[in-house]
Amino acid sequence: MSGSKSGAVAVTPVAEAKKINLFERYLTLWVALCMGAGILLGKAFPDAIGVIRSLEFGEGSQINIPIAVLIWLMIYPMMLKVDFGSIAHIGRKPKGLMVTLFVNWLVKPFSMAFLGWFFFKHVFLPWIGPELADQYLAGVIILAAAPCTAMVFVWSYLTDGDPAYTLVQVSVNDLIMLVLFAPIVTFLVSGASSLTVPFIVLLYSVFFFIVIPLGAGVVSRIVLLRTKGQAWFDRFVSVLHPLAVAALLATLVCIFAFQADNITTRFFHIVLIAIPILIQVYFNSSLVYGLMRWLKVPHNVAAPGALIGASNFFELAVATAIALYGAGSGAALATVVGVLVEVPVMLSVCAFCNRTRHWFPAVS
Numbered sequence: 440m441s442g443s444k445s446g447a448v449a450v451t452p453v454a455e456a457k458k459i460n461l462f463e464r465y466l467t468l469w470v471a472l473c474m475g476a477g478i479l480l481g482k483a484f485p486d487a488i489g490v491i492r493s494l495e496f497g498e499g500s501q502i503n504i505p506i507a508v509l510i511w512l513m514i515y516p517m518m519l520k521v522d523f524g525s526i527a528h529i530g531r532k533p534k535g536l537m538v539t540l541f542v543n544w545l546v547k548p549f550s551m552a553f554l555g556w557f558f559f560k561h562v563f564l565p566w567i568g569p570e571l572a573d574q575y576l577a578g579v580i581i582l583a584a585a586p587c588t589a590m591v592f593v594w595s596y597l598t599d600g601d602p603a604y605t606l607v608q609v610s611v612n613d614l615i616m617l618v619l620f621a622p623i624v625t626f627l628v629s630g631a632s633s634l635t636v637p638f639i640v641l642l643y644s645v646f647f648f649i650v651i652p653l654g655a656g657v658v659s660r661i662v663l664l665r666t667k668g669q670a671w672f673d674r675f676v677s678v679l680h681p682l683a684v685a686a687l688l689a690t691l692v693c694i695f696a697f698q699a700d701n702i703t704t705r706f707f708h709i710v711l712i713a714i715p716i717l718i719q720v721y722f723n724s725s726l727v728y729g730l731m732r733w734l735k736v737p738h739n740v741a742a743p744g745a746l747i748g749a750s751n752f753f754e755l756a757v758a759t760a761i762a763l764y765g766a767g768s769g770a771a772l773a774t775v776v777g778v779l780v781e782v783p784v785m786l787s788v789c790a791f792c793n794r795t796r797h798w799f800p801a802v803s
Contacts, residue, residue, distance in 0.1 A: 470779045473691035474702070480692065481699025488696045492766060503766055506693055510758045511652060512686035516679040517754075518656025520592070521610055535740035538730045539608055542748040543586045544619060547723050551583030552576075552627040554715040560632075563711045571705075571769045573632035575712055578773025580627045581760050583719060584620055586612045587750035590785070591743065594750065597789045600743030608747050613653060616752075621645050624759070637763065644762040648755055690757065694775055697766040708769075712776040717784060724749035724788045731799070738799035742792040750785055753778045 481488050494504040559572040567575065587594075587609075595605040621644075625636045663672045695702065702709070727748035731741030753774060760770040 465782075469688060470691055470775075473688050474695045474779075477692040477695025477697075478699045478702055481696035482703070485699075488699070491693065492697050503693075503761060506690055506758070506761055506766060507647065509686040509690040509693070510648060510754060513683050513690065513754045514648060514652040515655055516676060516683040518613075518652045519660055519676050519679070521613060521653075521656060522606055522660070534734045535604060535731060535736045535744050536608060536611070538727055538734065538736070539744040539747050540611065540615070542723055542727050542730075543612060544615060544623075546726065547586075547719070547748065548580065548584045548623050548627055550722060551715070551719045552580050552631045554719055555579040556631045558711070558715045567705075567708060567711065569633075571708070573634045574764065574769025575708070575773045576632045577628045577634050577764065578756075578760050578768075578770035579712070579715060579719075579777070580631065581624055581763075581770065582716070582751050582753065582756040582774050582777045584623045584627070585752035585755045585759070586616065587747060587752050590781075591747050591750055594746035594785055594789055595743035597786075598742035598746065598792045599739055600746075601737075601739040604740050605743045605747070608744070612747070613649075616755075617645065617649060617653075620649070620755075634764075640762055641759070644759045647762075648758045687754065691775065691778070694757065694761070694766055694771060698772055698775075701767065701769070701772065708772075709776055709779070712773050713780050716777055716780055720749045720781075720784050720788070728792070728795075735800055738792075738796050741799055742789075742796075745792060746785060746788060749788060750781060751777055753781065 491505055492503065496504060496507070555576040559567065559576045560569075564572055591609060592605060594600075595602065621638070621641045624641060625638055628634055628636050660672070663675060667675075724745045728741060728745040731744055736744070756774040756777065757771065760768065760774045764770040
């Protein structure tokens with residue numbers, strides 16, 4: 440026995456379980472509830488919903504004013520968290536960064552375009568018809584062309600990812616998105632479907648939903664940190680978080696209210712849309728994870744890299760689909776399905792990464 444007089448046995452401390460907040464953990468449930476509420480409102484008050492739906496920034500702009508305001512309230516708090524000063528450390532762990540950039544911009548949008556074309560234009564065509572096939576294809580392409588910004592911090596936390604690496608990756612992706620998002624969406628949607636992409640509207644979407652909130656977030660972050668300090672800034676961001684959550688849920692209610700007739704007559708389509716999205720998530724996360732293992736990248740870089748490569752900036756995708764094709768379009772519905780399936784799927788990827796930690800070299 441040990442030398443202890445009491446005979447007590449030493450207990451090894453157990454690491455505290457990783458936790459995410461109530462909203463993030465049950466995001467799929469909240470989306471489902473918003474879907475139900477939106478459909479009920481759309482069916483019960485069609486005239487009122489029609490008035491809200493008609494409020495646009497100019498006739499034919501397709502940018503709905505209430506949804507635009509709500510999306511701004513969603514995106515701005517996220518952009519506050521992005522520290523572009525972290526890009527100074529871009530040379531740190533370059534292999535991990537290069538793998539995720541390769542998959543995000545050279546594999547992910549193109550693989551999603553192929554999967555969408557294969558399923559919507561061929562396998563599912565007898566059930567959905569050519570017009571909706573094009574709409575759904577456009578929606579999943581828009582979704583895949585927008586790499587994740589906010590939720591990736593949650594996924595990184597759950598896998599003990601390197602926070603500095605995650606921050607660098609998000610910052611670099613946001614800058615690349617300013618340049619490549621519009622051309623990639625235009626090229627793939629026009630090439631894979633019969634839809635035309637009004638490029639000027641797409642540029643307006645990039646300006647309204649990336650440039651302005653990103654610029655506002657960068658300026659606000661710099662000014663507030665200099666004048667108020669880190670502690671005050673952290674409290675400010677935490678106070679804004681519930682507002683962003685409420686705006687997201689209100690946006691989903693509006694979208695589903697606008698889509699009420701489509702959804703009630705085509706509920707099976709939601710299941711069909713989810714199939715290529717699920718395949719794409721698991722394909723891209725596996726590709727990144729495998730490349731990271733081959734290159735002997737540490738697990739705290741490999742895991743968040745795989746998660747960044749698989750998840751999407753669905754707030755931007757929803758906004759862009761609405762701006763291009765309208766809130767009642769199949770494209771908008773496809774991006775919302777991405778929200779519906781993302782959380783449970785990404786949690787399963789997190790669990791796999793945690794179980795396979797021993798595949799990777801220890802952090803030096």
